[in-house]
Amino acid sequence: MCLAVPAKITEMENQIATVQVGGLSRQASTVLLPDAAVGDYVLIHAGFAISLIDEEQALETIRLFDEMTGGMASGGGGA
Amino acid sequence: MPLTYLDEFRSAPHVQRLLDELNERRGAELKIMEVCGTHTMAISRYGIRQAAPRGITLISGPGCPVCVTANADIDRFIEIAMLPGVIATSFGDMLRVPGTRMGLAEARSRGADVRIVYSPLDALKMARDNPSKHVVFFGVGFETTAPTVAATLLEAHEQGINNFFVQSVHKLVPPALEALCSMPDLDIDAFLCPGHVSAIIGPQAYKPVAEEFGIPCVVAGFEPVDVLQSLIMLAAQVDEGRSEVELQYSRGVRPDGNPQAMALLHSVFEPADAEWRGLGIIPGSGLTIGDRFSSHDASVRFQVDVSYSHEPRGCICGEILTGVHTPRQCKMFRKVCTPDHPLGPCMVSSEGTCAAYYQYED
Numbered sequence: 001m002c003l004a005v006p007a008k009i010t011e012m013e014n015q016i017a018t019v020q021v022g023g024l025s026r027q028a029s030t031v032l033l034p035d036a037a038v039g040d041y042v043l044i045h046a047g048f049a050i051s052l053i054d055e056e057q058a059l060e061t062i063r064l065f066d067e068m069t070g071g072m073a074s075g076g077g078g079a
Numbered sequence: 080m081p082l083t084y085l086d087e088f089r090s091a092p093h094v095q096r097l098l099d100e101l102n103e104r105r106g107a108e109l110k111i112m113e114v115c116g117t118h119t120m121a122i123s124r125y126g127i128r129q130a131a132p133r134g135i136t137l138i139s140g141p142g143c144p145v146c147v148t149a150n151a152d153i154d155r156f157i158e159i160a161m162l163p164g165v166i167a168t169s170f171g172d173m174l175r176v177p178g179t180r181m182g183l184a185e186a187r188s189r190g191a192d193v194r195i196v197y198s199p200l201d202a203l204k205m206a207r208d209n210p211s212k213h214v215v216f217f218g219v220g221f222e223t224t225a226p227t228v229a230a231t232l233l234e235a236h237e238q239g240i241n242n243f244f245v246q247s248v249h250k251l252v253p254p255a256l257e258a259l260c261s262m263p264d265l266d267i268d269a270f271l272c273p274g275h276v277s278a279i280i281g282p283q284a285y286k287p288v289a290e291e292f293g294i295p296c297v298v299a300g301f302e303p304v305d306v307l308q309s310l311i312m313l314a315a316q317v318d319e320g321r322s323e324v325e326l327q328y329s330r331g332v333r334p335d336g337n338p339q340a341m342a343l344l345h346s347v348f349e350p351a352d353a354e355w356r357g358l359g360i361i362p363g364s365g366l367t368i369g370d371r372f373s374s375h376d377a378s379v380r381f382q383v384d385v386s387y388s389h390e391p392r393g394c395i396c397g398e399i400l401t402g403v404h405t406p407r408q409c410k411m412f413r414k415v416c417t418p419d420h421p422l423g424p425c426m427v428s429s430e431g432t433c434a435a436y437y438q439y440e441d
């Protein structure tokens with residue numbers, strides 16, 4: 001029930017964002033995330049944006065995972 | 080390309096390498112509780128429970144909000160739903176959960192106006208569109224959901240939508256974990272902590288669990304790589320004698336959570352004692368609607384009698400929610416109790432442990 005789906009904000013008006021979820025367009029309130037802006041990726045739960053998704057952190061997690069398993073997770077790119 | 084990183088978190092070779100890494104571990108036997116129902120589902124769906132190396136057992140916890148809602152609270156909402164002039168609104172998960180006499184679905188077939196909503200804002204819109212009706216929303220959920228209901232109540236209040244009510248049975252995760260830790264027969268070495276609850280409350284909310292009770296915590300994401308990486312982090316903590324709160328799900332959770340959402344939550348709700356199925360009454364683990372918004376509080380507006388309430392007979396959801404038993408230890412599992420004929424909430428909810436085991440693990 002605490003499921004939240006990642007979505008990209010494509011439009012914003014009066015704290016109502018239009019977001020793209022898997023190719024579908026939906027509306028979500030940003031009152032819980034007032035700093036959210038067009039272009040941001042956010043987590044949507046029950047019609048509200050609840051958290052920003054930080055892509056840099058996503059890459060960092062992959063890098064740590066790489067270290068942990070002593071390999072090259074991203075296919076040799078080493079980024 | 081948007082969100083391509085997600086592929087990395089699902090990649091089969093990555094998963095295999097993490098499993099290999101876990102398999103190389105030579106520490107003591109570990110029992111890890113996945114607190115969150117969304118983790119339970121992910122762990123079952125991706126076969127992680129079986130694939131986890133010997134010596135690591137994953138146990139499901141009290142993290143499905145529908146499942147931990149006490150029967151008395153479900154009965155109360157159903158009684159309200161049956162009152163004339165009421166439109167009862169709820170997230171879909173609750174519809175088929177059996178109450179003592181009936182569930183919401185049956186109430187609907189008996190004439191109650193029960194409507195499923197995706198967001199509490201949809202319920203508020205119904206109230207706006209139906210001024211002659213009382214629209215009551217069933218506020219079920221943890222800290223992830225409570226701020227969305229708080230925001231909706233605030234909007235109702237500001238716009239003077241006086242026919243909108245909430246029955247709040249919202250619950251808080253850290254007090255439940257602390258109650259679990261205080262159980263004398265608790266047999267858990269580490270907690271895999273919920274990602275989206277933590278997106279609101281922040282990882283530090285588990286500090287007492289790690290520091291006072293000495294149980295390592297890792298806040299985890301929901302993809303297979305997230306879960307496995309978090310298991311490695313938890314195993315390392317145990318093996319190295321550490322007990323801290325670590326954040327694996329850093330792409331979705333800020334170190335301080337979501338302060339705006341927390342502020343809104345606290346402006347509308349007040350902490351209160353709450354009854355959890357399986358755990359009983361836990362002090363300060365629930366949220367009631369504060370005085371300023373009491374005109375929207377369904378438990379103030381509608382007085383109903385549910386003295387007949389009791390938990391379903393023969394169902395051991397309570398023991399399953401506290402990790403004492405697994406679904407296979409329930410005599411009803413698969414024989415009497417199935418997703419088509421659920422006896423208890425753990426078989427109904429898409430995140431219930433019995434439903435997850437039924438669907439993926441036999």
Ligand code: SF4
Nearest residue numbers: 394395409416423433
């Ligand atoms: S299998 Fe059914 S009866 Fe048994 S604990 Fe699960 S929900 Fe309850």
